[in-house]
Amino acid sequence: MTTESRAQGDQIKKKDGGSGKASNKRFVSKKHAAWYHFCQGTLYLGMKLYFRIKYVNSKNVPKSGPTLLVANHQSFLDPPAIGCGYFRMTNFLARKTLFKFKPFGKLIDSVDAIPLETEGLGFAGIKETLRRLKNNEAVLIFPEGSRSFDGELQPFTAGYVSIAKKSNAVIVPVAIAGAFEAYPRTKAIPSPFKKRVVVEYGEPIRPDELKDASDEEANERIVAKISEMYERIRPRAKRSKNS
Numbered sequence: 001m002t003t004e005s006r007a008q009g010d011q012i013k014k015k016d017g018g019s020g021k022a023s024n025k026r027f028v029s030k031k032h033a034a035w036y037h038f039c040q041g042t043l044y045l046g047m048k049l050y051f052r053i054k055y056v057n058s059k060n061v062p063k064s065g066p067t068l069l070v071a072n073h074q075s076f077l078d079p080p081a082i083g084c085g086y087f088r089m090t091n092f093l094a095r096k097t098l099f100k101f102k103p104f105g106k107l108i109d110s111v112d113a114i115p116l117e118t119e120g121l122g123f124a125g126i127k128e129t130l131r132r133l134k135n136n137e138a139v140l141i142f143p144e145g146s147r148s149f150d151g152e153l154q155p156f157t158a159g160y161v162s163i164a165k166k167s168n169a170v171i172v173p174v175a176i177a178g179a180f181e182a183y184p185r186t187k188a189i190p191s192p193f194k195k196r197v198v199v200e201y202g203e204p205i206r207p208d209e210l211k212d213a214s215d216e217e218a219n220e221r222i223v224a225k226i227s228e229m230y231e232r233i234r235p236r237a238k239r240s241k242n243s
Helices: 002-009 030-051 077-085 102-110 123-136 158-166 215-237
Strands: 010-012 026-028 054-056 069-072 091-095 113-116 138-141 169-177 198-201
Touching: 030 077, 030 102, 054 091, 069 077, 069 158, 069 215, 077 138, 091 123, 102 113, 102 198, 113 123, 113 198, 123 138, 123 158, 158 169, 169 215, 198 215
Parallel strands: 054 198, 069 138, 069 169, 091 113, 091 138
Antiparallel strands: 010 026, 169 198
């Protein structure tokens, strides 16, 4: 974790009867929660104004308990676009290089970003993701590893399935469309008003539904669901402003 995390109230509670050993539980203060929801509300308004964002089935995101949201990755817009569709606080994974620019690094750290050593999910990212899920938190992950070059779904790595099983987490498939057109990786700044961004949340997949499936089999099922949702919402992302 970065040093900023300790400054924002991302503290470790001691539950050892005063022995001086910190437990593995992450404590989120009321002040930190208020700051998160302030940023969430501000970003939601910005998404509505500039990208006319539309949310489908937000109620599918559990209000509590370990939850792993699994989404396709189109753009830098994806984490805020997906995370603003429901009220619950959510952790998301971010490349460690994004923390190097101090103002931006402090900002994403303050809204529960988990730093990654590379674009893949390294050991530190796995460990911290598991810790937060076991603390009954929600984590947003992009198994494609990096943003799409053409807006289409790329192959998913199956490692997240093992993380979900180890933490007994619910998996929520998520599809996002329109973010690639609004802010592709080839552009330095986004293009507001160009396309509507649409996010759909699939029905939660409970841990017992995957217990007899291999990681690869579970991944294929989840990718198929995300692909189905993506094909359903992408025409809505292409509609004109008045549609």
